Amino acid sequence: MLNEKKPVEQLTETEAAEELAFLASELARHDALYHGQDAPEISDADYDALKRRNDLIEDRFPALIREDSPSRKVGAAPSLTFQPVVHARPMLSLDNTFSDEDARDFVAGVYRFLGKLPDHSIAFTAEPKIDGLSMSLRYENRRLVTAATRGDGTTGENVTANIRTIRMIPQTLPADAPDVVEVRGEIYMAKSDFAALNAEMAAQGRPLYVNPRNTASGSLRQLDAKVTASRKLRFFAYAWGEISAMPAETQFGMVETFKAWGFPVNPLMQRLSSADELLQHYHHIERERPDLDYDIDGVVYKVDRLDLQARLGFRSRSPRWATAHKFPAEQAFTRLKGIDIQVGRTGALTPVARLEPITVGGVVVTNATLHNEDYIRGIGNSGEPIREGRDIRIGDMVIVQRAGDVIPQIVDVVMDERAEGAEPYRFPATCPVCGSHAVRDINEKTGKVDAVRRCTGGFVCRAQAVEHLKHFVSRHAFDIEGLGSKQIEFFFEAEDSAMQIRTAPEIFTLKRRQQKSELTKLENIDGFGKVSVEKLFEAIEKRRTIALHRFIYALGIRHVGETTAKLLARSYGSYDHFGEAMVEAGSLAGDAWNELNSIEGIGEVVARAIVEFYKEPRNLKVVSALLEEVRPESAESRLRRTAPSPARRWSSPGRLKK
Ligand code: IVH
DSSP: OOOOOOOGGGOOHHHHHHHHHHHHHHHHHHHIIIIISSOOSSOHHHHHHHHHHHHHHHHHOGGGOOTTOGGGOSSOOOOSSSOEEEOSSOOOOOOEEOSHHHHHHHHHHHHHHHOOOSSOOOOEEEEEEESSEEEEEEEETTEEEEEEEOTTSSEEEBOHHHHTTOTTSOSBOOTTSOSEEEEEEEEEOOHHHHHHHHHHHHHTTOOOOOOHHHHHHHHHTOSSHHHHHHSOOEEEEEEEEEESSOSOSBHHHHHHHHHHTTOOOOTTOEEEOSHHHHHHHHHHHHHHGGGSSSOEEEEEEEESBHHHHHHHOBOSSSBTTEEEEEOOOEEEEEEEEEEEEEEOTTOBEEEEEEEEEEEETTEEEEEEEOOSHHHHHTBOTTSOBSGGGOOOOTTOEEEEEESSSSSOEEEEEOGGGOOTTOOOOOOOSBOTTTOOBEEOOBOTTTOOBOSSOEESOGGGSHHHHHHHHHHHHSTTTTOOTTOOHHHHHHHHHOOSTTTOOOSTHHHHHHHHHHHHOSSOOGGGSTTTHHHHHHHHHHHHHHTTEEEHHHHHHHTTOTTOOHHHHHHHHHHHOSHHHHHHHHHHGGGSOHHHHHHHHHBTTOOHHHHHHHHHHHHOHHHHHHHHHHHHHOEEEOHHHHHHHHSOOOOOOTTSOSSBOO
C-alpha cells in the first residue's frame, strides 16, 4: 500500500488528534500480532514508519500526546504462552540520536549535567547497536537459572528452556563470579544463518522469512525448545541487571569481565574520550556495517565510569548516560526487473518497481515506489531535473533506499551498468486494468500538467470499482466487520447474481438475494460457514443507519477526506440538504455554489471535485440506490439529542468564512 498521507506540517489539530488515536490503536494491534501471536501483518519498515509518523505528529502537537501513546511504551506486553518473569531491575530502552550534531549535544549534555570534574575529561564507550532482541540471563550461585525477554520492560517471558539450547551462552560461570548476577545483551541471528535458512525454505517451496530479527524472535519464542535448538541463535553481552558484587568500575571493565566469564562480546566496542572520537568510530562502524554478519542499526554511546552513570541516572524510560546514534536511511544496489502499474480508487496510475530481492537494513525488499512517470524520467515535481536528469529503465542496476518511509524507494541508477540497447520506459497511456485512456489533467489554477496520470474509466474500471468498495467499507467509512479487502475482492469477482457485489448498494441487498437463492449459498463457500455469514449480515444490518459524515466520506469523492466530510455534514445538517445543494451548485455559480465555497476549510479544488461527482449520472444512480437501503443520520438530529437547537437550513451553512 502506498502512503498517500498528508505531510505532518499540513495537518490541522483535529486531523492530528484523529490520526494519533488511529495510530495508538493500530500500533497496539500490530504489537499484539507481532509479540503475542508471532504473526505480523506488516513489515518492520511499515511498522517503524507508523511509529515515526506518530512521533512526528506528537513533536508538532505535544498537547495531543495520548495516555496510550505508542511512544510511551517501552516494549510489548508479554504474551500469555510463557511464564511471566518480573525483572529484578527494569529493562529500559535507549534514547535515539539521529545526527552528528545531536551526538555532540549528547556529550555536551553529559558534561553540563555533571558540572566540574577534577580530572575534567569523561570517557565514553561506543559499540554497535545490535538489531536483535534483548535478553536477561540470571545466574544464581554461578548457574543459569532464568532467561527472560524484555517484555514491557518490567515483566518479560521466561524462555529459559530455549536459551539453554544456545551453545554460546554459558550455563555456569567461573568461581570468581558473584553469587547473583543478571547478564544482559542481545540475541540475534547471523545474516549468513538467516540466508541459509531461507535457502532451505525456498528449496522446500515454503514461504521465506522476512528478516533475521523477526526470525530470531520467532525462533526463541517457540514453546518447543527443539525448534529453537534447530535455529542458530547468537548472543552479545553488553549490560547487566541485578548484581550482588560489582566486578568492575567502568562499562568497559564490565564487558571485559563478561568476556572473561565466557560470554561473546562485540569486538567493535571502544573506549574513547571526545565527541570527535565517538563520531569517528561511528563512521568507521557505519562503513563496516555491510560486511558484518549481523544486522545493526546504530552505535550506542555510554558514559564509561559507573559512578558517573549513577549520578546521571535515568529519565522516565531511558538512561541519561547513554544514547543510540541511529544510522540514516539504508541503501542497497539491486536490479530493476520490471515496472508494474497499480490503479487506485481515484484512477491514479502508480508505478511500482519489481526488484531482484535485496536486504536493505535487515528487511528483504522486493518492491519499491517509483512515484510517477516524471520521476522515472528524471524530472521532479516542479519540472526540475532530479538524479541529474538520469531516467530509470527496466534492467537497470538501481539504488534502493529504506528510511522511516512506509515503502522503499528507488533513489538512483548506476549508469555504468546500463545494458546496451536498454530502452527508456514508456509509461502506459491507457489503463492496464480496463484499457480506458489514462490522462494527465491540467491544473486549472496553475496551468501545469498534473504529475499523476489517471484512468478515465471511472466505474467501468475494475480496479477503481474494487478500490471504491474497499474504501466504502473501510474503518472510517461504513466500517463493516467481516467485510475486508479479501472479501470485497471475492464478492466483486463472484459471477452469480446471488452473491455478486459490484457497487455499494449491493452490499445491503446481499442478504435478500441470498435468501431467494437456492443454489449459491454463501455458507457453502470455503472460508465462510454459517456462523460467519450470519455475523456478516448482522454487521451489514447494523450500518443501515449511519452518521452523515461517514456516509459522505464513504462516497469516495476525490479530495473529500474524513475532515472535509465532517465539515460538510456539520454545514448541511442532513443528506437531503447536502445532495440537493451539490446538484444545484453544478452550474459553478449562484447561491449553492457560493455557499459551498464559503465554508471555512473548503477550497475551490475540493468544491469542484464535489460538484463534479454530483454531475455524473452514474454516481447519482448509485447514491439513490444506496439511499433506498441506508439512512444517513442528520447531524441536526444528532445535535438535538443533547441540546435543542433551531433547525439549520442548507441555505445557511454553519461555519461561514469571514
Ligand atoms: S544498552 C539501559 N547496548 O537497544 C539500556 N542496548 O533501544 C541498556 N541494544 O533494549 C541497553 N545493542 O535491546 C545497549 N550495544 C547495546 C545494544 C543495545 C542493542 C538494544 C537493547 C535495548 C535497545 C534500546
